[in-house]
Amino acid sequence: MSLSVVLTGATGGIGRAIAQALIARGDRVVLVSRSADEVGLLARQLGRGAAAGSVEALAVDITRAEGRAAILRVAAERRCDTLINNAAIPSFGALETLDDAHIEAVISTDLVAPMLLTRALLPVLRLHPRATVLNLGSTLGRLGLPGFTVYGAAKSGLRGFSEALRRELSDGPIRVCHLAPRATRTAFNDARVDAYNRATGTRSDSPERVAAAAVAMLDGGPAERFLGFPEALAVRLNGLVPTWLDAAFGAHRAALRAERATPIPSQPIPLESHE
Numbered sequence: 060m061s062l063s064v065v066l067t068g069a070t071g072g073i074g075r076a077i078a079q080a081l082i083a084r085g086d087r088v089v090l091v092s093r094s095a096d097e098v099g100l101l102a103r104q105l106g107r108g109a110a111a112g113s114v115e116a117l118a119v120d121i122t123r124a125e126g127r128a129a130i131l132r133v134a135a136e137r138r139c140d141t142l143i144n145n146a147a148i149p150s151f152g153a154l155e156t157l158d159d160a161h162i163e164a165v166i167s168t169d170l171v172a173p174m175l176l177t178r179a180l181l182p183v184l185r186l187h188p189r190a191t192v193l194n195l196g197s198t199l200g201r202l203g204l205p206g207f208t209v210y211g212a213a214k215s216g217l218r219g220f221s222e223a224l225r226r227e228l229s230d231g232p233i234r235v236c237h238l239a240p241r242a243t244r245t246a247f248n249d250a251r252v253d254a255y256n257r258a259t260g261t262r263s264d265s266p267e268r269v270a271a272a273a274v275a276m277l278d279g280g281p282a283e284r285f286l287g288f289p290e291a292l293a294v295r296l297n298g299l300v301p302t303w304l305d306a307a308f309g310a311h312r313a314a315l316r317a318e319r320a321t322p323i324p325s326q327p328i329p330l331e332s333h334e
């Protein structure tokens with residue numbers, strides 16, 4: 060039976076790949092992101108050849124109450140049975156270089172908003188005999204790395220939220236899944252993160268690989284999955300005795316120091332007006 064899905068972060072690299080995979084197999088999808096132009100264009104592109112009305116664009120900010128209320132309205136109208144919390148913003152850099160507003164925005168977007176959106180949609184999801192909440196986490200939510208303190212904290216929180224909610228709801232129709240990709244080739248990673256990944260030998264996946272894993276989870280695959288080897292093994296070891304691995308990240312610290320030492324391109328100096 061086809062699914063009726065709310066997908067946040069639909070215009071991003073992974074979101075787009077998930078949307079394509081779902082629409083190709085006949086699922087109905089509400090595409091959510093902040094940029095009205097981008098999400099509208101994506102809906103038109105993906106809607107070509109799909110059944111009429113199966114793709115809808117919704118331009119809202121998930122960190123805002125009115126944005127989440129709009130998602131709830133559309134999800135109720137469309138009788139959605141699946142929520143994919145995929146939207147997030149990145150964060151990279153030594154902790155001392157990150158300002159208050161950035162830290163608050165990352166925790167708000169990557170952790171608080173998915174929790175609030177999930178809570179809002181539970182009554183809609185519960186109307187179905189089978190429903191799913193799928194949260195997009197990260198390897199970095201289970202394996203803390205230098206440079207990813209704030210992002211790791213948000214994704215670690217999302218993993219804990221997913222596990223606890225899965226257990227809280229396990230005697231009902233809603234299944235809660237957590238998919239943790241490793242580095243994935245999307246615009247989420249800027250040049251500094253790409254350089255860090257190269258320097259540390261971090262491997263990356265295509266967004267299509269992550270999308271295939273997401274779809275497999277919606278179809279009843281394991282409720283929690285960490286993508287990639289050796290990342291999945293490192294996550295397991297880290298779960299057993301985290302301090303064992305503490306000495307293993309010298310290359311990551313060096314890459315972070317090198318990133319801080321890279322000169323910032325000079326900005327044009329604004330000309331004062333002398334009238």
Ligand SMILES: NC(=O)c1ccc[n+]([C@@H]2O[C@H](COP(=O)([O-])OP(=O)(O)OC[C@H]3O[C@@H](n4cnc5c(N)ncnc54)[C@H](OP(=O)(O)O)[C@@H]3O)[C@@H](O)[C@H]2O)c1
Nearest residue numbers: 068070071072073092093094120121146147242243245247
């Ligand atoms: N790429 C990686 O290396 C990687 C690795 C592991 C896990 N992940 C996780 O995978 C997920 C998708 O990542 P990605 O690589 O596809 O990122 P991406 O390409 O940067 O896309 C992010 C998406 O989130 C949307 N978004 C951001 N803030 C939003 C807000 N406040 N309200 C609504 N939409 C918002 C963006 O659209 P607008 O800007 O228009 O709102 C965009 O559609 C994220 O949860 C990320 O943490 C990524």
